[in-house]
Amino acid sequence: MPLPIDPTALDASDVGEKRAVLEMDHEEAIEHVREAFVAAGFGVPEEFSPSELLNEKVEGADHDSYYVLGACNPSMADRALDASDNRIGGLFPCNVVVWQDEPGRQVVYHVSIMRIARLVGLAPDDDEWADIVAETGELVDEAWSNLDAA
Numbered sequence: 001m002p003l004p005i006d007p008t009a010l011d012a013s014d015v016g017e018k019r020a021v022l023e024m025d026h027e028e029a030i031e032h033v034r035e036a037f038v039a040a041g042f043g044v045p046e047e048f049s050p051s052e053l054l055n056e057k058v059e060g061a062d063h064d065s066y067y068v069l070g071a072c073n074p075s076m077a078d079r080a081l082d083a084s085d086n087r088i089g090g091l092f093p094c095n096v097v098v099w100q101d102e103p104g105r106q107v108v109y110h111v112s113i114m115r116i117a118r119l120v121g122l123a124p125d126d127d128e129w130a131d132i133v134a135e136t137g138e139l140v141d142e143a144w145s146n147l148d149a150a
Contacts, residue, residue, distance in 0.1 A: 005119055014119065016112025016137060020147050021105060022098075026065040029098050029106035036146035037071045037096060040139050046070030046093055065100040071143075076136050080114060083132060084123040091117055094136075096143075108147060110140065 022029045034044050051066035070093035080088045091113040101107050114133045117123035123132075 004121070010119075014115065016110070016115040016133075016140070018108075018110045018140065018144055020108040020144065021101070022108060022147065023105060025104060026067070026098070026100045026106055029108070030067050030069070033096055033098055033108055033147065034069055037069065037143045039146050040143035042071040042073050042094075042139065042143065044069050044071050051099075067098045069096045069098070070094070071096055073136070073139055076132065076139065080117075080123070080132050080136075083128050084117060087122045088113065088117050090122065094140075110144075112137065112140070 022032065024032065034047075037044060047067070047069050049065075049067050051063035054061045054063050072093040077092065094113050095110070097107075097109045099107050099109070112133070114123070114129075114136050118125055118129055118133065123129050
């Protein structure tokens, strides 16, 4: 089955990809990222460690520290649900991932579910959705700038 879009034609900005490196231990980085997003207006209603789960449940798995913070700005989520006929909820929450690249060095990674939803047809390609993409992008940019405040 062919993909509906050509992933090789996309660049990082098409999906709102962001990456940062924090020079701190893993637990400190998780707390720092959580605080950065909360300060920008997000809540973090869901958190989990896939590495802990996989290392425990999959024989031979030996994943380095990897943590997911599910961030959500309630007013933006409400608008996005309405504008997408509830389909964007399949991508909720907006995940921010922290993984240990090496001891004392953490990578923070995020992609925009709002941009991706539009690309794959889960959200409309109209002015209202463009406003949602822009506003959520501004919130994520603020959170990202908060990461540098360490």
